[in-house]
Amino acid sequence: MPGVAPTQAAMAPPLAVAPVPQNRERYAGKDVSPVHMVQSEPVSTFSVDVDTGAYANVRRFLMHGNLPPEGAVRTEEMINYFRYAYPRPDSREAPFSVTTDVAVTPWNPQTRLLRVGLRGYDLPRDARPPANLVFLVDVSGSMNAPDKLPLLKTALSGLAGELGPKDKVSIVVYAGAAGLVLEPTSDPRKIRAALERLQAGGSTAGAAGLKLAYNVARENFIKGGVNRVLIGTDGDFNVGVSNRDDLIAMIEKQRDSGITLTTLGFGQGNYNEAMMEQIADHGNGNYSYIDSALEAKKVLGDEMSSTLFTIAKDVKIQVEFNPAAVSQYRLLGYENRALREEDFDNDKVDAGDIGAGHQVTAIYEIVPAGAKGWIGPRRYDKEAAKAKGPAKEMAYVKLRYKLPDGDTSKLIARPVAASLLQTARAPSGDFAFASAVAAFGQTLRGDDLMNGYSGVQIEKLAGPQSGYWRQEFLKLVDIADSLESPDKGG
Template identity: 85%
Template sequence: MAISRAKTCATVLAILSTTGMGLLAGCSSSGNYAAPEKVTTVDVREQGAAPPPPPPPANSVVVTGATRAADGLYAPPAPAFVPPVMPAVNPGRERYDGKEVSPVHLVQSEPVSTFSVDVDTGAYANTRRFLTQGMLPPADAVRTEEMINYFRYAYARPDSREAPFSVTTDVATTPWNPDTRLLRVGLRGYDLPRAARPPANLVFLLDVSGSMNSPDKLPLLKTALSGLAGELGPKDTVAIVVYAGAAGLVLPPTNDPRKIRAALDQLQAGGSTAGAAGLKLAYNIAEDNFIEGGVNRVLIGTDGDFNVGVSDRDDLIAMIEKKRDSGITLTTLGFGQGNYNEAMMEQIADHGNGNYSYIDTALEAKKVLGDEMSSTLFTIAKDAKIQVEFNPAVVSQYRLLGYENRALREEDFDNDKVDAGDIGAGHQVTAIYEIVPAGVKGWIGPRRYGKEAPKPNPAAREMAYIKLRYKLPGGSTSRLIERPLSAKLLANASAPSGDFAFATAVAAFGQTLRGDALMNGYSAGQIESLAGEQTDYWRQEFLKLVDMADSLKGG
């Protein structure tokens, strides 16, 4: 079936003409491309990287960088064998965009806290990578909200897709500060039944540049996507684009897991990184196969080392936002170490209304691209924002643990033109505030020239008011969920237990790794005790990571 998109071939031909590489089979002089009988691509190695192979014996199957004559699957020329080398971690070469720990706010002057929801988990897996290799992560690499949201909690299941969230709130005493309390706000998205999932048009953009030539990069990426091939529904399609010295279409849209896996098996790493060129081609293919009412998403698998082409992050973000507004979202999957550009990966996923995950093991690959893929792909609500207004008669000071790069202005909450986070089927979002009850000494002392703080009001019925604003998929007008929080929650607070205790332990771990000065020396042993005994594999692993971090600190 011919797929008409002049700009797709124009993009590819322009790239190839500048590199001196051959044309993509299926591209015509008219600028259109068609899915040929044999899948087509380009040789993604740098020109001159290796001499051409000798002619094959007579009657043998010829393999080239454009086609495999036997079955039409992509197979680049085999480069000279290079034994895989695991690079040593060098945090100085890795790039992060950490924010300062969220400050304390006085309720009297700043009663409202507003932020965009975040369901990324990459910071947790990346932190695990550092710890398992015997290093503490850089503070800038740790985002507490991604640590907390890596785990699932026992929130109530919503009943209807029309009201796609349940909202859970609870208050507990703070384990590291007897004068403060913790407020947890938990959201759980509607679980979309498999039969009700919309069809998905997925385009994988895979980095096969030389920097991906190590066991924890391209081989792990191939394993991850090979597992995903078996999760496809009957109406889903996958296309594969690769980029290195140039960009090329490896596999046109298909639903056949065997073709997807065979194409992945042939990928080799080599060349420089032209990420922007590959991204343009991936978007064009996604547009060509756009499914109205379905999932249209580009998924990038890379070490984030965009070092050729449009490398300016602002330019990339502008392009990604434009495509996002047209209905094509973006997910990033980070791999590897040494030259990892996490700052790029996390930010472009946020601006693309997708998700950012870091994959450090085969188990994490299965978790992200198997167990959690439905919540990653199938959006049940978009532009979700949370706003909490504290009552100064009950709460005097507060701070939000994490979400520093998701903060919004108060006026952004009611503005439907302000983009915010998307939530997928079954997704959970957890936020934890540390608050100071009115009349209790807090972190900030009284001001000489400021207004006198309101007197505590024991008769006050509300400690805070929570609002959640979101749009249904395809909608342009937001909906609002509102809930007052009873002041009795604060008065009756006790030590956190169960899921709340575990979430608090994860938050404490994240904040201590960030060097939060308000943790009052809360120790690894106290974090482990707070988390309690766990039977879940991932939670048990968390306890081991806490112990590893303590050992590395000399605890």
């Protein structure tokens, strides 16, 4: 695979494994976000999401010639898989830049798209705090497949090469019983040798392994550093977890005491994505799905600093729409990140963390006042309209966050000019590409407000691309289009 040094695990012959039923995969997808009337629900609040696992998992389905289940698709994770040209913030004290722009919706000329983009401060390599990492490796029998344990070993071996002399790695395994197979070390050779010795077999005592990993992380805790457990598994916790709420409570308690949790998902057939995504959310870590050695390099090599080194925690976004300028709106994605309006100012409410250099993009589809919307006119809308004055602002965007060592949140706020609704044109450049990814996600989710927007139209909207990952996206759109319309061939 280009850009990835081969390892013994990567070059090993495929393991003999019995076919696994394809209907055991578990997802916790929510319904597509509903339309909101600004007159009655002007405020939208959600926690940021920097996970990308849904995109890689969708790619796995398509590369195997299948459309993904609708519940496996999270549009925000597809959009956030890619990087966009947002301005770089100046310092860690003000760790974000905030970008807003408006365009005509490609699939509905009556509506507009509002894009809100964040870019985190890039942490120089020599300014990174030391890391105390515990690799928690699932070596149960269900991991006995070429796209599971061998790929997991390749991924973690790659991460070992990115560590500095101040960083420590321990390895814990679980399969029926849990055990420590590598004491904390900074030596990549010892890490890779320990990984290479791992073999799959047995049942999965996930909770027991997680408890031991947290104990090891606690014993080697680095004050002011990164303390994180990284669990690699197919998510098939079939032994040892009798109460999901107890598991979540344990993860949240460890999170609050400074040890976060990242999940790395592997494999197919019995993949429990619902578990993987949820426990990473509760652990203030990240969820990624690894479907290839190239994706392993991207997640655990190229993006390691973003994944591990937090620049802000409990990051929330709130958008208030002005009814004089906007009548209806919907947020594309973030269904499982929705917060109550009162949660925004409540510093006790947990939200997503953002790492060094991370980006977050949210796209709203909105109906300008007076334009035809998805919901017909209400009887008393005209009475409410009498109180409206001239609209200088269409929306007010607020971002609330805490610095990594802080307990009190800080606020960034800015208005979005109403004039952008009148001057909006078709999206171009990065905005066009992000809109194409959003359209692809919503189409795969079965969103009935996409007006039949086709794969050909999505590819045209995205435009020609030069980078590998964006070129791959165009191929995935083409594959999905052929699967939905087999008469087209391909």
